[in-house]
Amino acid sequence: MKNMELLEKLCLATGVSGEEDAVRDIILEEIKPYAERVEVTPLGNVIAWRKGRNRAEKKLMLCAHMDEVGFIINNITGEGFLKFTAVGSVRPEVLTGRSVLVNGKIPGVICAKPVHLMDGGEREKAVPVDQLAIDIGASTKEEAEQVVAIGDNACFVPFFEAVGGTVKGKALDDRAGCFVLLELMKEELEYDTCFVFSVQEEIGMRGAGTAAYVVEPDAAIILEGTTAGDIAGVSPLESVCKMGSGTAVSFMDRSTIYDRAFFKRALAIGKEKEIPCQPKTASAGMNDAGVIHTAKGGARTLTLSVPCRYIHGPAAMTAESDLEATVRLTGALMEEIAGGKL
Amino acid sequence: MYSEVERLTRVLCEPHGTPGCEEEAIAVAAKELSFCDEVITNPLGGAVGILGKRDAKRRILLDAHIDQIGMVITNIDDEGFLHVTQVGGVDRRTMPGSIVTVFGKETVHGIVCVLPPHLAHGDDKIDAVDRQAIDLGMPKEEVEKIVSIGDRAVLANPIKKLMGNRVSGTALDDRGGCACIIRAAQLIKDQELDCCVMVLCSTREEVGGQGARISTYSLEPTEALAVDVSFATQPGTSGLTATLGGGPMIGYSASLDRKMSKRLMELAKEHDIPYQLEVMGGRTGTNCDSIGISRGGVRTGLLSLPQRNMHTSAEVCDLADMENIAKLIAAYILDKEA
Structure with a gap:
């Protein structure tokens, strides 16, 4: 797919919830030539209005979140180790011995007690987050404090690779969604549309609701990088969606029951236009739709997702063809929704 | 110095x-x-x-x-996932979700399979090395053009400088x-x-x-x-x-x-x-x-x-x-x- 450089730039940027600045800067720069009007809300959401050929029958808002899961430093030990807690949902299973970046620039590693010093039971268990620490090489608290303060953020070390149609990258949840929005914004649109890049989704959807309050949409499409569980050791019945099988369309998740007509129409458009798509086969996870569909007087919503394996870990994986399908499917659906045909 | x-x-x-x-x-x-x-x-x-x-x-x-220390590829399954065992004492706890380098005909990157928190259930037990698998994001036919049984893989991490005189990798x-x-x-x-x-x-x-x-x-x-x-x-x-x-x-x-x-x-x-x-x-x-x-x-x-x-x-x-x-x-x- 074209423009993998843009996705790479987005994935390599640091944007732990509450400090999405670096991602926002890339997006503001990218949308400049296309947005008729841009607003950055008090919490940091980017709201961009894009002119279409016609005024919209129904005010449509597209939304993807800029933030990623990560860590926040909550203490510095006398020996210069950084104690931390997770920002968003991160399994301790993916943390031991991991490389991280503190404040977007200081390399560190998450300590792992050597396997030689553990007894049998210990060897098989993930270490709880509150027992882990980041080592940045400082020998004392004072030395660490020269570069880090309590409250600073850390993230998984940036990684991106697009080879042979497969993309691997940090924070594909939800830079994949941001990427889809940016690609759509560059197209000639039939109707005026509002593009929202939200903050703080990973800590319980705190940004998008405030953006929806400002935008007052009639309808919204949420773009996500969602859980693909089609991996070794998982039964196909539990895989939720499959990487490489096209856009995942949600009927329901843990925070929203989606608009039935939107859900059915998205899958039908896929069939008509031969755009690969699949229904998400579980009601798992939640996203910004939860706060958008209840904002003000309410809005009809649908979530379209790029299937991503290994989200909320050091690197997730998706297929370029899924990104491409999601741009096309969203483009077709937004035209029908904004045109008042649904 | x-x-x-x-x-x-x-x-x-x-x-x-x-x-x-x-x-x-x-x-x-x-x-x-x-x-x-x-x-x-x-x-x-x-x-x-x-x-x-x-x-x-x-x-x-x-x-x-x-x-x-590292891993050796023991099998490639129908979905293209690489199954491994350890060569030397690999710490299983460092594997889930990790980016790995696989040394086949070409050097390629994969990710060790792990479910995200949204889909994970059960305890905090981590599977033994030979029960974990590497995902290259490719179907079996493509994988087999690059990787053979017996090839090696490591959790690669180039040396980087930390504070003071410390290095990690x-x-x-x-x-x-x-x-x-x-x-x-x-x-x-x-x-x-x-x-x-x-x-x-x-x-x-x-x-x-x-x-x-x-x-x-x-x-x-x-x-x-x-x-x-x-x-x-x-x-x-x-x-x-x-x-x-x-x-x-x-x-x-x-x-x-x-x-x-x-x-x-x-x-x-x-x-x-x-x-x-x-x-x-x-x-x-x-x-x-x-x-x-x-x-x-x-x-x-x-x-x-x-x-x-x-x-x-x-x-x-x-x-x-x-x-x-x-x-x-x-x-x-x-x-x-x-």
């Missing part, structure tokens, strides 16, 4: 070299040893640089191992030790030596030390000093005494030569080199165990490089410790009282 030992560490940690596949790493070590009078390489034993008087009575072997166990002994050889290379010094970067330590065993037999040293990593204090451990940056750890053990251990301590004091002691009951779990009983027996000493997070891709060492180990080895070689 530590620029040369840092350069050596970066260069030596770069190539792949899981046990039995050390060729690339051996080639890099041989290149770095090229200032020696003679360099011998042998895929089964490792790389050796020889300095000094060839017919001297005193024949000193310096040993550090060039291999690194994969394979510091024991390429860090290799950097120490090569650096020691650099420090004495312009001296008139009345002994023979053999600098060995040996293979297969992580699976039993076969490289050191056969090389020691061939080289016939009269005494040997090995450098390997050992445990420095870090969060979650107790009972450890050595600290990162606290200097070389001089080994004391029933299986090591006590006079050598004592002399190393005296030399450290004489040369103002900080040091700490590492006391072990019997075997040391290093190449010393096989070097010491080579042929009719070899007097052997052990200098350990303090390290955190051993056998992970987040190993941490201090360059000052490495330079100090090199200095202490140089002092030992040049020791007039030997």
Whole structure:
């Protein structure tokens, strides 16, 4: 797919919830030539209005979140180790011995007690987050404090690779969604549309609701990088969606029951236009739709997702063809929704 | 101040070299040893640089191992996932979600399978290494064009500088030790030596030390000093005494030569080199165990490089410790009282 450089730039940027600045800067720069009007809300959401050929029958808002899961430093030990807690949902299973970046620039590693010093039971268990620490090489608290303060953020070390149609990258949840929005914004649109890049989704959807309050949409499409569980050791019945099988369309998740007509129409458009798509086969996870569909007087919503394996870990994986399908499917659906045909 | 030992560490940690596949790493070590009078390489034993008087009575072997822990591909399933087992002691807890480098016909990156928190259920148990799988994001037919059963994989992490003199990355166990002994050889290379010094970067330590065993037999040293990593204090451990940056750890053990251990301590004091002691009951779990009983027996000493997070891709060492180990080895070689 074209423009993998843009996705790479987005994935390599640091944007732990509450400090999405670096991602926002890339997006503001990218949308400049296309947005008729841009607003950055008090919490940091980017709201961009894009002119279409016609005024919209129904005010449509597209939304993807800029933030990623990560860590926040909550203490510095006398020996210069950084104690931390997770920002968003991160399994301790993916943390031991991991490389991280503190404040977007200081390399560190998450300590792992050597396997030689553990007894049998210990060897098989993930270490709880509150027992882990980041080592940045400082020998004392004072030395660490020269570069880090309590409250600073850390993230998984940036990684991106697009080879042979497969993309691997940090924070594909939800830079994949941001990427889809940016690609759509560059197209000639039939109707005026509002593009929202939200903050703080990973800590319980705190940004998008405030953006929806400002935008007052009639309808919204949420773009996500969602859980693909089609991996070794998982039964196909539990895989939720499959990487490489096209856009995942949600009927329901843990925070929203989606608009039935939107859900059915998205899958039908896929069939008509031969755009690969699949229904998400579980009601798992939640996203910004939860706060958008209840904002003000309410809005009809649908979530379209790029299937991503290994989200909320050091690197997730998706297929370029899924990104491409999601741009096309969203483009077709937004035209029908904004045109008042649904 | 530590620029040369840092350069050596970066260069030596770069190539792949899981046990039995050390060729690339051996080639890099041989290149770095090229200032020696003679360099011998042998895929089964490792790389050796020889300095000094060839017919001297005193024949000193310096040993550090060039291999690194890793994984070997045991199977490729119908969906294209790679199934593996460990070569050396891989810590299963470091695997889920990890980015891995697979050395097939091409070098490619994969991710170790793990479910996201949204779909995970059950306990915090982590599967054994041979129950985990690597995802290259390709169908079986594509995977098989690149990867074959028997190929190797590692949790790669190039050396990066932390604060102060600290470095982190994969394979510091024991390429860090290799950097120490090569650096020691650099420090004495312009001296008139009345002994023979053999600098060995040996293979297969992580699976039993076969490289050191056969090389020691061939080289016939009269005494040997090995450098390997050992445990420095870090969060979650107790009972450890050595600290990162606290200097070389001089080994004391029933299986090591006590006079050598004592002399190393005296030399450290004489040369103002900080040091700490590492006391072990019997075997040391290093190449010393096989070097010491080579042929009719070899007097052997052990200098350990303090390290955190051993056998992970987040190993941490201090360059000052490495330079100090090199200095202490140089002092030992040049020791007039030997």
